[in-house]
Amino acid sequence: MLDSTHPITQHVFRASGLMDRVMSRGQKMSVSPSAVRAELLAECLSLFAEMRELARARFGKRAAFILVAVDEYEAAICALSGLGGGRITEDRRDGEGACPACGAPIAKRRPLPDCKGFEEHWIIxxxxxxxxxxEAHGKLASSEGFGTWAI
Known part of the structure; x- marks a missing residue:
């Protein structure tokens, strides 16, 4: 568990927010047409820059590991954005059908199935x-990375 009084805690929470913003965009990207993927990639690139800045400014010796993991995360998101060579026109953000890039089944689940106010919220x-x-997200969450696993 994260110590709320430790000076690094606020930075771990900031990192968690940045990571989650990229993750949610990556998830949306995986079921979107190429034009939307490009827009989401542009949003992610600035988030990766913030992660790098945060790592250098606040995470000392762990910064080297974090920077490598951010590079891996960015490369994976860029690759996801480029799947289909920019020619994906199918939109599966409704959770129906198969992945427009690889043909795998689309996963659709409720993250908070028993919480009021989230009945219509889905992860697709x-x-x-x-x-x-x-995989790169997991490295950043680890104790060698930003340590967000402790939240």
Whole structure:
């Protein structure tokens, strides 16, 4: 568990927010047409820059590991954006059908099934296309990375 009084805690929470913003865009990207993928990639690039800045400014010796993991995360998101050579026209953000890039089934689940106010909230993604960036996400969450696993 994260110590709320430790000076690094606010930076771990900031990192978590940045990572989650990229993850949600990556998930959306995996079921979107190429034009939307390009827009989401542009949003992610600035988030990666913020992660790098945060790592250098606040994470000392762990910054080297974090920077490599951010590079991996960025490369995986860029690859996801470029799947289909920019010619994907199918939109699967409704959670129906198969992935427009790899043909795998689309995953659709409620993240908070028993919480009032979230009945219509869904996470929709292609688990196959998301694997590469989720691996990098896991490295950033680790104790060698930003340590967001402790939240």
């Amino acid at each position: 993604l292609c688990r196959e296309c998301d694997k590469p960036f989720m």
